[in-house]
Amino acid sequence: MNERARPENLATLENSPFFMPFSMNRAFKKAPRLLARAEGMYYYTPDGRKVLDGTSGLWCVNAGHCRKPIVEAVQKAVATLDYAPPFQMGHPAAFEFAERLAPLLPKGVNRIFFTNSGSESVDTALKLAIAYHRQRGEGQRVRLIGREKGYHGVNFGGTAVGGIVGNRKIFGALVAGVDHMRHTHDPAKNAFSRGQPAHGGELAEDLERLCQLHDPSTIAAVIVEPVACSAGVYVPPVGYLQKLREICDRHGILLIFDEVINAWGRLGKPFAADYFGVMPDLITTAKGITNGTVPMGAVFMKESLYEAFMTGPENAIEMPHGYTYSGHPIACAAGLGTLKVYEDEGLLTRVGELAKYWEDGAHSLKDCPNVIDIRNLGLIAAIEIAPRPGAAGARGLETHIKAFEKGTYMRVTADTIALAPPLIIQKTEIDQLFATVREVLKTVA
Numbered sequence: 053m054n055e056r057a058r059p060e061n062l063a064t065l066e067n068s069p070f071f072m073p074f075s076m077n078r079a080f081k082k083a084p085r086l087l088a089r090a091e092g093m094y095y096y097t098p099d100g101r102k103v104l105d106g107t108s109g110l111w112c113v114n115a116g117h118c119r120k121p122i123v124e125a126v127q128k129a130v131a132t133l134d135y136a137p138p139f140q141m142g143h144p145a146a147f148e149f150a151e152r153l154a155p156l157l158p159k160g161v162n163r164i165f166f167t168n169s170g171s172e173s174v175d176t177a178l179k180l181a182i183a184y185h186r187q188r189g190e191g192q193r194v195r196l197i198g199r200e201k202g203y204h205g206v207n208f209g210g211t212a213v214g215g216i217v218g219n220r221k222i223f224g225a226l227v228a229g230v231d232h233m234r235h236t237h238d239p240a241k242n243a244f245s246r247g248q249p250a251h252g253g254e255l256a257e258d259l260e261r262l263c264q265l266h267d268p269s270t271i272a273a274v275i276v277e278p279v280a281c282s283a284g285v286y287v288p289p290v291g292y293l294q295k296l297r298e299i300c301d302r303h304g305i306l307l308i309f310d311e312v313i314n315a316w317g318r319l320g321k322p323f324a325a326d327y328f329g330v331m332p333d334l335i336t337t338a339k340g341i342t343n344g345t346v347p348m349g350a351v352f353m354k355e356s357l358y359e360a361f362m363t364g365p366e367n368a369i370e371m372p373h374g375y376t377y378s379g380h381p382i383a384c385a386a387g388l389g390t391l392k393v394y395e396d397e398g399l400l401t402r403v404g405e406l407a408k409y410w411e412d413g414a415h416s417l418k419d420c421p422n423v424i425d426i427r428n429l430g431l432i433a434a435i436e437i438a439p440r441p442g443a444a445g446a447r448g449l450e451t452h453i454k455a456f457e458k459g460t461y462m463r464v465t466a467d468t469i470a471l472a473p474p475l476i477i478q479k480t481e482i483d484q485l486f487a488t489v490r491e492v493l494k495t496v497a
């Protein structure tokens with residue numbers, strides 16, 4: 053075991069200089085929950101306790117932990133080519149990875165820009181959308197439309213189009229020219245829906261309202277998560293995404309699907325676009341692209357977008373955008389190893405077989421104390437519990453901590469438990485996961 057992971061060395065975390073992201077730093081450092089190693093469906097704590105991974109780390113470890121083909125690919129890559137500059141230079145693994153990814157992408161989406169995270173993918177896609185319109189002589193299309201309750205990472209563009217108030221309010225005016233559609237969450241009509249809610253498809257018309265408000269010819273792009281995950285799992289109502297596509301087509305607006313979580317088999321198809329049968333113009337992704345092993349993201353786009361930039365003199369840089377680590381050799385190796393596991397084990401479609409069992413398990417929790425809604429799609433489920441009066445989020449946090457003590461890790465946002473385990477999960481582990489949630493909810497007053 054790594055020296056630093058030994059419990060006796062962790063006594064001093066209270067004064068640790070590490071400023072933890074999206075965490076309650078002071079409370080955590082007083083009572084840390086640490087993970088020291090992982091294998092398959094499980095994490096292990098520094099003192100050797102086994103913890104079932106109920107949320108694929110942070111929705112990213114779709115193939116399970118420390119998978120041999122990925123580990124070996126990374127080990128080999130790091131010992132062969134540690135780094136290669138991506139501007140005006142290249143290395144074989146980036147081209148090979150793009151070549152291997154292209155046939156997996158939804159029809160018509162075939163060009164790939166590499167980034168290092170979901171946040172970078174989102175900001176890249178937003179910039180590409182604005183630049184694309186300008187390339188075509190529609191430089192007035194500069195507005196960006198997001199949606200309430202959307203999460204698109206934490207960079208300026210993504211924060212601006214995002215719709216989670218707590219993630220926006222302390223960061224100033226963000227980006228000009230952004231507006232938001234209404235969210236689709238309607239518990240009065242849709243609570244305890246199995247899969248896609250029946251009510252609310254017409255909420256897509258809110259985009260038409262914004263088009264009329266701003267003049268559609270000023271709008272560059274609309275970005276949505278097909279299933280909004282981080283804010284609490286909001287499944288799109290039947291017909292909603294189709295309507296968004298129609299409105300975008302009517303007005304020449306690009307549609308971006310943020311599939312940072314939805315992609316890589318989470319819904320039983322490689323991409324949510326495949327699952328819903330709605331084709332966006334751009335797809336942003338990250339997380340499962342390398343199984344979470346090495347940071348990486350990507351933007352996938354239609355040929356027509358790429359072509360719009362391949363004009364002008366050949367000795368000019370077509371896209372003045374990119375990152376020092378775009379298409380990093382070790383990330384590409386991790387990605388190639390990940391695709392091998394996904395393909396060898398049929399993981400990009402395995403959820404199709406599990407989804408019904410998963411849905412039944414999730415909805416069996418309906419009678420647990422304080423449960424006010426259960427939402428699910430593919431291998432995603434949210435169990436929402438009523439907030440404790442005057443202390444929103446307290447029940448959620450207690451549930452998270454108690455579950456961890458009982459050997460299960462699950463992500464909680466406010467009072468919603470979000471479950472999305474690795475796609476290799478077995479039915480017995482699904483049972484175990486929901487049994488733990490039930491047991492814990494009984495003890496959270």
Ligand SMILES: Cc1ncc(COP(=O)(O)O)c(C=O)c1O
Nearest residue numbers: 169170171203204205310312338
């Ligand atoms: C839909 C979506 N977009 C963007 C992001 C940001 O990704 P990252 O944390 O890799 O920057 C996330 C992260 O959860 C996400 O769920």
